[in-house]
Amino acid sequence: MRIHHLNCGSMREVAPPSDPDGALRPLPAVCHCLLVETDSAGLVLVETGYGTLDVRDPQRRLGPDFLAWAQPVLDPEETAVRQVQRLGYAPDDVRHVVVTHLHRDHTGGLADFPHARVHLHEAEHHAATVVGHDRYLSAHWAHDPHWLTYSGADGERWLGFDGVQQLAGLPPEILLVPLAGHTPGHVAVAVxxxxxxxxxxxxxxxxxxxxxGEVQAGLPPTPPAFDALQASVETDRPLRLRNVDRLRALLAEQPDQIDVVSAHDPWEFARHRQEAPASSV
Structure with missing residues (x-):
């Protein structure tokens, strides 16, 4: 099992948190994706960031308001499909995509892997495709992906989280972990x-x-821009914070057995790339 850390979409620059040592500098927010090489199930892409169609037609695919706020770079070389190809693989080698949720900065690359199975929580699929909301963009799944949805009621308890499941057709080393709060069916993906x-x-x-710093003790407080963004988009703040508390506890309890990454923290992404200069863990 080899894991590549990919930035599939640079966005507006974020000022660092208060940093007395001066070790942090402003960096563009990222779309932190994982490309997992498995022995039996081909490539598994966790998150997709922005895709080639977003680069070609950003106004229609992402919307003018989002473009003005997020300021995505939309470099075709940052798309997941281009990075997969640079690693020597074909797009069809990505047989599975797992998404934490269906906001547009996580789903733009789905259309670049039309033959892949797309794994997600059923509550997220329902929220995006049935209920609908302006933060979801149906153009990203207009190609009719092969959805595979999961109910938390069918899962088991794992490290303090309920409803955790193995994914159909994937090895047991990859798990779907319900982690709602940011959206109704938000999940984490454990590898x-x-x-x-x-x-x-x-x-x-x-x-x-x-x-x-939200999950690791001893770091400076969260940058105000990130705090304001989360407050504007989260659907259940108490639930999200309870899940963040559990992640923080896991890191403190089992620092040698658990590591956690998020989707947009550029300093966290940079640390993982520095630790894995060949794009692998």
């Missing part, structure tokens, strides 16, 4: 990865938090 002394879990927490 068990090899380490020098065995294995450990890497948990992609999507937008459950925006800045590493």
């Amino acid at each position: 068990r990865r090899p380490t020098g002394g065995g294995s450990a879990w890497l948990v992609h927490a999507g937008d459950a938090y925006f800045y590493r």
